[in-house]
Structures are given as C-alpha cells and as structure tokens.
Amino acid sequence: MNLKIESLLNYVLQKKHHQFRQSIDNKVVNDFSVSLKNQKLTDIRRAQKRLTWVLENEIPVILPEERIIFTKTIQKLPEIYTPEEWAQIKKNHYIHELGRVCNINSNYSYTIEVGLEQRRKEVLHAIDIQSAKRNNEGIEFLKAVLQSIDDVEKLTDRYAEEALKTGREDIFNMLKRIPRYGAKSFHEALQFFRILHFSLWANGNYHNTVGRFDQYMFKYLKNDLDSNVLDIDSAFELLEEFFISFNKDSDLYPGMQQGDNGQSLVLGGVDANGDDSFNILSEMCLKASLELNLIDPKINLRVNKNTNIEKYDLGTELTKKGLGFPQYSNDEIVIPGLLSKGYDLADARNYVVAACWEFIIPGYGMDIPNIAALSFAKIIDVSIKKHLELSKDFDTFMKKVNHEIQNELKLITATLKNIYIEPAPFQSLLMNGCIENAQDISFGAKYNNYGIHGTGIATAVDSLAAIKKYVYDEQSVSAKEIINAIENNFEDNYDLWVKLRYYAPKMGNDDDYVDNIAVKLLDDFSEIVTKFKNERGGCFRPGAGTAMYYLWHVKDINASADGRKKGEPLSANFSPSLNVKLDGPISIIKSFSKPDMKKIMNGGPLTLELHDTVFRNPESIRKVSTLVKSYMDMGGHQLQINAVNREQLIQAKKNPELHKNLIVRVWGWSGYFVELEEQYQDHIIQRAELII
Amino acid sequence: MHERLVEVKGIIFNIEEFAVHDGPGIRKLVFFKGCPLHCMWCHNPEGISFNRELMIRFDACTGCGKCSDVCVNDECITCGNCVDVCALRLRKICGQEIEVKELAKKLLKGKEVLINSGGGITISGGEPLAQPAFLFNLIQELKPVNIAIETSGYAKNEVFQTMVSETDLVFMDIKHTDPLIHKKYTGVNNHLIIENLQFLCKSDTDFHVRIPLIPGVNDTLDNMEKTALLIRDAKHLKRVELLPYHRTAGAKYSMLGKKYSPDFNINKNVNIYVDVFKEYNINVTVL
Numbered sequence: 001m002n003l004k005i006e007s008l009l010n011y012v013l014q015k016k017h018h019q020f021r022q023s024i025d026n027k028v029v030n031d032f033s034v035s036l037k038n039q040k041l042t043d044i045r046r047a048q049k050r051l052t053w054v055l056e057n058e059i060p061v062i063l064p065e066e067r068i069i070f071t072k073t074i075q076k077l078p079e080i081y082t083p084e085e086w087a088q089i090k091k092n093h094y095i096h097e098l099g100r101v102c103n104i105n106s107n108y109s110y111t112i113e114v115g116l117e118q119r120r121k122e123v124l125h126a127i128d129i130q131s132a133k134r135n136n137e138g139i140e141f142l143k144a145v146l147q148s149i150d151d152v153e154k155l156t157d158r159y160a161e162e163a164l165k166t167g168r169e170d171i172f173n174m175l176k177r178i179p180r181y182g183a184k185s186f187h188e189a190l191q192f193f194r195i196l197h198f199s200l201w202a203n204g205n206y207h208n209t210v211g212r213f214d215q216y217m218f219k220y221l222k223n224d225l226d227s228n229v230l231d232i233d234s235a236f237e238l239l240e241e242f243f244i245s246f247n248k249d250s251d252l253y254p255g256m257q258q259g260d261n262g263q264s265l266v267l268g269g270v271d272a273n274g275d276d277s278f279n280i281l282s283e284m285c286l287k288a289s290l291e292l293n294l295i296d297p298k299i300n301l302r303v304n305k306n307t308n309i310e311k312y313d314l315g316t317e318l319t320k321k322g323l324g325f326p327q328y329s330n331d332e333i334v335i336p337g338l339l340s341k342g343y344d345l346a347d348a349r350n351y352v353v354a355a356c357w358e359f360i361i362p363g364y365g366m367d368i369p370n371i372a373a374l375s376f377a378k379i380i381d382v383s384i385k386k387h388l389e390l391s392k393d394f395d396t397f398m399k400k401v402n403h404e405i406q407n408e409l410k411l412i413t414a415t416l417k418n419i420y421i422e423p424a425p426f427q428s429l430l431m432n433g434c435i436e437n438a439q440d441i442s443f444g445a446k447y448n449n450y451g452i453h454g455t456g457i458a459t460a461v462d463s464l465a466a467i468k469k470y471v472y473d474e475q476s477v478s479a480k481e482i483i484n485a486i487e488n489n490f491e492d493n494y495d496l497w498v499k500l501r502y503y504a505p506k507m508g509n510d511d512d513y514v515d516n517i518a519v520k521l522l523d524d525f526s527e528i529v530t531k532f533k534n535e536r537g538g539c540f541r542p543g544a545g546t547a548m549y550y551l552w553h554v555k556d557i558n559a560s561a562d563g564r565k566k567g568e569p570l571s572a573n574f575s576p577s578l579n580v581k582l583d584g585p586i587s588i589i590k591s592f593s594k595p596d597m598k599k600i601m602n603g604g605p606l607t608l609e610l611h612d613t614v615f616r617n618p619e620s621i622r623k624v625s626t627l628v629k630s631y632m633d634m635g636g637h638q639l640q641i642n643a644v645n646r647e648q649l650i651q652a653k654k655n656p657e658l659h660k661n662l663i664v665r666v667w668g669w670s671g672y673f674v675e676l677e678e679q680y681q682d683h684i685i686q687r688a689e690l691i692i
Numbered sequence: 693m694h695e696r697l698v699e700v701k702g703i704i705f706n707i708e709e710f711a712v713h714d715g716p717g718i719r720k721l722v723f724f725k726g727c728p729l730h731c732m733w734c735h736n737p738e739g740i741s742f743n744r745e746l747m748i749r750f751d752a753c754t755g756c757g758k759c760s761d762v763c764v765n766d767e768c769i770t771c772g773n774c775v776d777v778c779a780l781r782l783r784k785i786c787g788q789e790i791e792v793k794e795l796a797k798k799l800l801k802g803k804e805v806l807i808n809s810g811g812g813i814t815i816s817g818g819e820p821l822a823q824p825a826f827l828f829n830l831i832q833e834l835k836p837v838n839i840a841i842e843t844s845g846y847a848k849n850e851v852f853q854t855m856v857s858e859t860d861l862v863f864m865d866i867k868h869t870d871p872l873i874h875k876k877y878t879g880v881n882n883h884l885i886i887e888n889l890q891f892l893c894k895s896d897t898d899f900h901v902r903i904p905l906i907p908g909v910n911d912t913l914d915n916m917e918k919t920a921l922l923i924r925d926a927k928h929l930k931r932v933e934l935l936p937y938h939r940t941a942g943a944k945y946s947m948l949g950k951k952y953s954p955d956f957n958i959n960k961n962v963n964i965y966v967d968v969f970k971e972y973n974i975n976v977t978v979l
Binding site for chain 1: 781808944946
C-alpha cells in the first residue's frame, strides 16, 4: 500500500473521523418518532420521512485527501414507530430481528450504470401506469421512492458544495455527474456504490451485503485500463480506499456484536453461462484485503471444478492473516442446491452470500435465510427421554428422532406467521421488480424463502452413534443408564462418562459408523423441511449454520449422550464437537463431505482451525490450498479456515478440553497445543504475538 | 522383499494427518517408536524407547490421588488403569503395538486425498529403520502411495539400501561430520551414517538432507562445509533443510519422568550458514 493509503488507513483506524459525529439528543430522535405518529402517517410514508430526516441531518464531511467520500455523522437512526406502537405491532405480528429489511443483496449495478435520473423516469412511468389502475397504495409507494431519490441527490449536492468550499474540485466535478447519471469510470462507479450503500443504511436497512463486486465493477475497471485512464497501481489504490470506506462506519450498524455487519463481498464463481468468472478485479480484491488487514469487506470466494490451485493459494494467503476469511463456497454444490428449491438457473449461478454464509440471489431474493434454527442437540435430548427405553432397535429410535424433528419444525414454522417488516422505499429501488409492480420490497420479491439453521449437528450425531454402539449393538449400557447419566450430568457415573466421551465413535474421524448417521439425519432434515411452506408462498431451506445459537441452544439442554457435560458449548456451524480429539484434517474433511450438502442448501460452513505457523512458507500455503480444494472436490459445500491466533491460544490454555485439535508447529514438528506443558504453551503464545 | 507378512507387528507412537513440512503434497505422518540414537536435543523423547510408556502432564495435576488408588504395581507396567480415572485427562499410554495390516489400513484411510494432492505417507520416528521387517512389510502394503522416510541413517547397510530402493523420497539427518562429537551428543559413532549417506548420494532415489542446527554443537562453518563436501556430488539431492534449534525441544521430557539437560546453551542463537551450500549449487532452505 502506498503512503497515501497508509495515512488514510491510520486516520480511520485511529477513529479520527469520529470527531465529525453528531451527538443528537435522544429526545430529538424520539420526538421525531412521535411526530410521525401524530401526523397519522402510513408506514410507507413514515419510512420515507425517516430517510429524508437522516439525509437532511447528515453533515457533509470530506476527510483529508480521500477520494471515496461519504462519512456517517448520525449515530442513531430514529424509529418509525413509538415504543407503544411497536409493542402493539409485535403483539399481532411475527417480527424478524429488528423488523426491517435486512440481509439481502441489492442490484447495485443497474442503478450505477444508468443513474438516478433514469431511475426517476422509470418511477414516474410506473406512477402513470398505476394511476390508470387507480392503485393508490402503489402510487404512494412510488412517490416515496421518488422522494428518496430526491433526498439522495440533495445530500450529494450538499457534499458537492462542501467539496467546492474545501478546494476539492475533483470531487465537485464527479458529484455533478453521479449519482444522477450513470458512472463512466471505475472511480465514479465506486463512489456511486458508496452513495447507494450509505443511503441504504440511512434507510434503516442493515446487513447490506456487497455481492458480486468483481463482476458488476469489472467493466468500469477494464474500460479505464484499456483507455489508460488508470494503470493497475492507481486502480489498486482506488480499490484500497474503497475497502477502507467499509470500515469507517461499520460500528454504527446494528448486529449481534461488533463486526457482525453483513458487509460480505463475493469473488469468482461461474457466470451466467456457467464459465468461471474470476478476473483481474477478483485478484486485486484478494490482494487489497491482504494488504489492508481489515475485517471489512468480508471476502467470500466462490469456487468450482475449474478453479485452479493458484486461486486457492491467493485465498490461503489471506487466511494466513487470521481474519477468518475468505470463506469458500462450492458452485458445484450450491447451484444444484438452489435449483432444487426452485431457483432459476441464471439466478442460481448468480448466487451470493448473505451476512454470514446463507446463499441468496442479488436483486431477486427477499429470502429470510436466518429466520429460525432447529436445535439438533435438543431433538436428541427430547428423543432420549421420551423414546429411548421404548425403542427396540436403533432404526426404531431414529424413526422417533425423525418424528421429533417434524414436531419441532411444526412448532417453529407455526410461529412464523403474519410477519411484518417495515417498508424500505429506497431499498426497493435497488431490487428488481419493485418499481414495475409498485410494491415495496418488504412484501417480498421473486424469492421469498425462509432458512432454518441446524445447530449442534455434531453433538447430535455423536450422541446417536454412542447410543447405537453401546445401547443397541454392544448392549453394554442400558437406555435407563444413559437417561439417568445425562440427567445427573454424569455426576454418579464417571465410568460411563469416560466411555461416551473418550471411547465412543465421533463425527470427523472418517468413520462410516458415525458418519452414516450424519448422512441420515441431514437427509431427514432436508426431507421434512420440504413439507413446509411459508406464508409468502416460499419454501423452507435447511442449513448447517449456527450463528449465535450454538451458545443459546446449550441453555435448553442437559448433558448429552456423547459425554458433553451440561453447559459445554456446541460447535460452531458444521464442525466436529469441541471436546473431541480427532485423527486430523483429512479425516475431518472426509467425514464432513459425506452428507449430501446439496440438500442442506441454506449454507453453514465446515470450520477448520489450523495454527498460523502451518502457513509459514509457499510450500505449506499450497498444502492448505490443496486441503481446501480436496474438500470441495469431494462435495463439500462451504468452508472456513482459521489461522489460529494468540487469543485463541490463551483460550486453549484456559480450556484445553475445548481446543483439543489445535495444531501448532513447534520446532521442525507439529503437535497438539494442549498437550504441551505450560511453559511451552506460554512460549508459543509469545511467538504468536510476533507472528501476527 | 519376498512374501508379504502383514501380521508382523511393530510399535508406533503417533499418526499425524496433514504434515506440511515432511514431503510433497498432503501427507500422513506415522512415528515409529524406538531409536538407537539418544540425541541430546531430541524433541520427541517418547520416540526413543522401544516400549510403551506412561506419559503424564504434571502441570495441571491437582493431586486428587485417584491414579495411585487404582495402581497395584510397584513399577509401571503401562496397564493404563490410571489413564481413565484421571478426570483431567493428564495421563496417556504412549506407544501402540500394531500389525502391518492394521496400520496400513489406518494410513490408507482417505488415501484419495493424499494421492490427488500429489502427497502420500511419511514414515518417521524414532528411527523407522530400527524396525526393518515391520517397515518393509508396511511399505509393500502402502504401495503405490508415495512413501517418504525420515531417518537418522543409523542402520545396517543392507537395511538402509533396501529402504532406499523401496522408497520415493528419503529425508536423512546429518547431525555432525565429526565422529567423536557425534558420539558425544547422539550416543553413537557416525561411521555407519556416513557410509549410508555415501550410498544414498550415488543412488537414484530423491532425498533431502536435514541438519538440526544445535547452538554451539554443529552450527559451525567448518561442520557445514564438511557436510556440503559429503553431499555435493549427489545425483538426486533435492535440497538441504536447516532446522534451527528451538527451545521447546524439551517440552515432553517431564511427561516421561525424564530430565531435559542438554550440555549446550539452549538460549544461544544458532548460526545459519546457507552460502556454503549455495557455493556447491546445493538448494538450501531454513525450516
């Protein structure tokens, strides 16, 4: 990175731009909500007025030398309802998260290409059509969209004035063109994106994913390179500045915790014709992320059978940084998975990744891929209590498990009725079909499916394997013993605990005995989910992600039949149980590629942890790449590799039981971190400080 | 090799998947237990004895006494009774006697990953050549998967030569060129090792030379030069790998009830000479 980027990066990292943030009194924000109520406005008008309020109150800020402008100064958006009104709505409706449109992927590219004035014409045309139909609601919605275009243009004009005042004619000139008119250069396209993304936030939308940036921005880059407007270095500098812009205000997003801000960017993958689309911009993005070492944007790499090992190497270089990305998604599995749920081929090939791992469709998807979660550990817990003693063989017990999954999904899906989502006029402008149909995106789009995470899969599978082996095959443990032991948290049956925890077969050891149970359990999950439809005409999508549920779901259950004691966490996503010592990464990827992941198509990655010293030199980088590629070639759907850092090592030292598979390179050899004595662990922790 | 004897038993102490510095591609690494050398810097002391051993982590021990309660022997017979009663899992029996057939099955599990990555199986130790019948029968069972052997080179000539002809890649240690110093720090004379090295240099088998750099013991320019002279004419030497000593080498001694007491200064930085190899056009790298 050059000096200019370094100085901007430091400026942002030191949060110097926070000085421009406004401290607006809570009363002002709350009064705004009350005024919306008092004016007796419809929700669409309220949403529009919030955007107007936010954009009017924004103060233009241009940071020293920056070329991708727009910095947030408002820290808290007003609600469109008073707390009393919202409580009333909640009584009558299902509310997902904050009740706003979130976690979808906008069609940025069309608006960037044609400009807001062209979009305005389209909206006006739509108003004419709806007027003829006397569709008053539709007209109200379209007028709200028109107002949002005005609001965005007005703020841009104020930014232009500020640019002129501060002697930034370059910015002034650019803002005379965009966002009113289509972008003509890479720089303009990046700035245009920033304005749209900023405005989505101001609109109240969050987890505003970036999507296939390397695809929709490529033509601008190529034009500039071909016509010598930019050379590679200057284009790279712009790209780095653009990446930094994602980190300026990400703390202002609502999320489960810092960093959970949904700024996912997808690289590579097949194009509309099924050909690999990885291009020079994809590579530049990987390199920019590598240089900047920032958590945003979060890089996802789509791979397929034609992805060569060099591209995996670029990904592995990034993994080495310890940021926990790129996350890999396998086109060969994801696309057929989407097709099986009724997605059109062109849309499926264009899939992107939502805030975490869920597969969604740019412009067409109003899926809610994280609407609920099925706790597999709880299913097994309930099944053991209710059915284990009465089941004559393992197959009978598995049928009962299947039955319990059905019951649980019935309960879960029954709660997902009468959903209400706040309207989002500006977001609607960026989604296909909303203008033509004169309908806000909150009511849905082409795809309106719901995703159900599956948590505690490994715990469930390990528990089932232990039951199969000891209760049925060997008959060395009775059903009653299992039931009592997990109820008492193994307090009075130490020997059984040792047997279940340390001698029972575990998922992740490439052992068909247990892996076949995973195959069956996930097939059942997929088949049962198919029976349910949501109220928006969509289906339910089974997944293997956990989000924060891997901690939450533990609270609902006792100890489990795999020897996990009460309160010990479940593993994150589609991963081996935490307290299990496995043979190694080859066995893990083999086990976790056995289930048909085309069926578990909502997403949720296998998560592997390798110590960052494994990434030491180009040879070992290549080996990690090969491991990732092997998983994909065997039918893995999604993978995330962590280069383990010092903090994790400290955790591992405190809780060795939870980090048994953490591999560290010690001296010309690798070993399990938790097996080393304290002084050596400390030494490696110290070394980790130097490595990172 | 004549007939295959898959029932031959040997003793191993670990299998590691995804060894990234021990041969090409993705590899599994199996450690044979037992070694005729006793290198003062040995970082795998559980690889020295040919017998099963009890390993104990004392640092987290709360002294609950359950392990002593179940023990009925005056001396440890590695029965393992104390292993499972330790709620903190601080004890384990190191070493598993295993038949060739069963070990081959374990190593070949997931072999498509190894093969597709251009990798294979690396046999290390301990000293693999110290269990020759076990080793050669195992190699027959593993073929055609790519085989690499890590050896000290301390073995009878015919054993060494058979190994070279049966293996795709050899990692051979050269610890010191001086016989007396070698004897002092490893417990054995280097005469056999040098002889075997000379054979390896003339053979058609690819090999790497590994030099553990031990501060004040072998990290001298003179020793490096003598080493380079020994191997400069080798036909299939792929590279020399220098492995600087690391202080974590002593990590496991106390677990075996042994004391790590090397008579060199473990805190001294090692000298790393690479030019001396480059002068002879020998590819050299520091791991």
